[in-house]
Amino acid sequence: MQIGVLTENAPFERRVALTPESAGRLITAGHSVYVQSGAGLAAAEDDDAYRAAGAVIGKSPEEILGNIDLLAAVGQLDQQTASRLKPGTAVIGLSSPKDGRGPAGVLVDRHASFFALELLPRITRAQSMDALSSQAMVAGYRAGLIAAERLPRFFPLLMTAAGTVPPARVVVLGAGVAGLQAIATAKRLGAVVEAYDVRAAAAEEIRSLGAKAITLDVESQTSASGGYASEQAADAADRQRRALAPYVAAADAVITTAAVPGRPAPLLVTAEMVEKMRPGSVVVDLAADNPNGGNCEVSRPGEEIRHHGVLVHGGRNVPSQLAAHASRLYGANMSAFILAMCQDGVLLSTPEDIAADDIAAACCVLLKGEFR
Template sequence: MQIAIRREPIPGERRVAATPATVAQYTAAGFSVVVEQEAGLAAGHPDGAYRDAGAEVVAEVDLGAADVLAHVRPLDPATIGALAPGTITIGFASPASELPAVAALAERGITAFSLELIPRISRAQSMDALTSQSLIAGYRCVLEAALHFPRFFPLYMTAAGTIPPARVLVLGAGVAGLQAIATAKRLGAKVSAYDVRSASADEVRSMGGTFIALDLEENADAAGGYAKELAADRADRQRELLAPHVAAADVIVTTAAIPGRPAPRLITSPMLEGMTAGSVVVDLAAETGGNVEGAVAGETVAVDVPGGSVTIVGMKDAPSTMASDASRLLAQNIANVIALMSVEGSVAPDFDDEIIAASCVTHGGVVRHEPTATALADQKGAR
């Protein structure tokens, strides 16, 4: 049975779905592996390392011959059309935002697994790619902030005077947010954080941050440790209560996300105007609408304030900027999913397994993921 690894076709994507280490795992388990030339080069893995691990390196992967296609980004229509019916695909599929691709996968008879849908249970921790990539992203956000901030992060006491520590505010205390807190603390900043989920206070404190409690009179906890969307009046109240904390911060990192929904708007233009000139805001959610008004994915924007400007950094594909470690973790997540489905050198998904059932988007010409199937049905009905 053949596992295929392509060079990711999306410009700027530097990660790869398999490393030489995971290729060695596949070949030891009885699979044949084909890897496209330079697929892992941007992540620090030359073609020779894949050959040494037992892979066949080819100029272009024959998608029609692949039994399993491991990928990083959601598949495009041309790729889906080139796959043979019955092919298994494993990678980030973004089913909530890639409805045409999901429809094409079902029509083509592809068995597609989405890493975003891996359930957050203890048995699936080694397969949780959202967590592994969020860890990378949270770390990277703070590095971006430090590069754009015109001052030190740590406290310095010198003969010429004392330099106070930077005041960092992290909005959203999921995996990315907690990693941002930890990284900012390591750099010596004074860190505070906020999250709508009730369980996040202890997590923030465990990372050394000060938790900001807002009285919203609404429970925003959702299944799987995620947050749910606030009602409009509660969201307005949230921004009102956050405003003084935003104004007091030197650096803000926003990481708030709601699965399958646009990113919640946490910071508005009037809130930005209350910040001190030279402050920096890094928006990890810029690709999904942004937590910050005016944030643009992949761009740095200056907002005029009295005495100067505030810099907004819209992050784009943050894990890809640290492709080596991001690929190391992601490739192992994928390898663990494949191992779960493997029987004697063959991938044979057992849909009675809760991990396999929950992460499957399409199989046998049917969209199995109910929210996506409902969204597709609604889309057809609207026509």
Template structure:
């Protein structure tokens, strides 16, 4: 089968869907790889690296003209016009973007959104949300350390002792846990908050203190358990108590990393303007939820702003700032998913709807949406 890997054109997107490592493996399965010239440059994978493992370097028209096209982001309108009806597209296509999915359906594309894979043990190796969130959590702390004009670790010097930075992590999913681990390696004192009681043990195992807000009703406890690995919206009674507790910690923090997201919903506002104003001058907030409106009321997506003496980073695509490793992990996720729809030596894409992972990721087929976005 001919597989096309176009260059990503979304602003700031430096990742690539297939790396030389996975090209070699796909070639071993009997496929022909057509990589658009420059597709991997932003991820430290030049054309020569692809050619060395047997890929053919082509232009955009040839890459998009394949029966199977692999991408990081959904194709732009002008790119979609280069694809042929009946082709298959695999990438992070945003399952909540109805307009984008309808555009793919109208073009006759069979589209698989990798973000929609179920969060099950079997699907772990294909979990692009986790692989990319892991990188985002790491990079958020590195950015914070760069912006914060003091040391992270405690240092004892001839000129006196420097106190360790106080870091607060809001949201303890994959990104939050990696942020804790990274901040710990840098020597910070860390506190973390999450609505799910089950993460307390994980937080403490990484050396952070869990900001505990007790549950007063059965409704609060049930909501806190979450669904499918994600938090659910909490009752206002609990949120009010959490805000008060978190506000105390934020006021004392040097760095806040917020990671709270519920797929398909606006990001919950965890840091009010008043909380920002209460922070010390020179403090830093890195808002990983900026793309969904931000956890901080003063976040400006795609910008770094200074408010009340606090630096607020609203970067919306942190994995693209670590493009080589982000692409390597994403490409391995992609490779494992492809094993389900195009086994070795196959000459056409299969769509086994009895496979729960394939069925969950299938967004469009035969000119129709296969599921309601959202």
């Protein structure tokens, strides 16, 4: 196949869909890779590295799009890019055109196919392709750093001639991939960490990282099929917030990471809860970029605000803030997905072939201009 990579042009996006390493893997398998000049610069990958891997460098998007069968992408395509696709081009990325924000009509008109990596089933065969998890790991690590940077106190216990400085108390809400990485990062920086997740099974993972698992005297929520937490009923969520309030109030830093795929992010920290935190405390809301609001009632995506003396950081495309490693991981996921979805060097493209493969069936939302 002829595979293309463009410079991502979404706001705050610095990642690239394929790095030279992952492009080289596809080239070794017999595919051709075309990369727009400068596409990897924000992720610390220059054109020479792509050339060394065997990729062809194109000067403009038009030059790339005119030669490819498959476009590897990170975020949503814009209307202009989608309209330039050759009829029948396949697109693989993280933002499904079904979410209402992408150029769905243009993709249909171009008879395009779209495979959404966020719909990947959580099965053993798909682990190497799990872009949601790899990017969540990056975001969780970055969240721990943001909390430490913004907090006007030390994270670790320090014993000095001027006295002993107690460690910071960090509370992490949500113990999926991002939450566990935030826990591990805060622990490495020396903080005392407590964490909570609605999934009862998460408590063991929290403790394995040296943190204290918060247990609430409310009805627990088990994992839904696919490994994700389910959305809670309103009354259960309200009881949960009331039970979490003392932990939030006592924390120096709160990191929220809870998300339910395809649903609004659960509200975990209300404005009233923030107001009861000590001045100078920090809230880092990784879910703030959700179109329907994040985990913290007062957070705003991409903004830092002061609410009653508490700094509230709203995350926006947090993995892109560490674009080099985020791209390396994403490129590995992308190349693994492409190779797995090929038969005789060609991407699966018939309804029968798609239906016969559990990964393709889950991820294919548009096939030759028709939604599935």
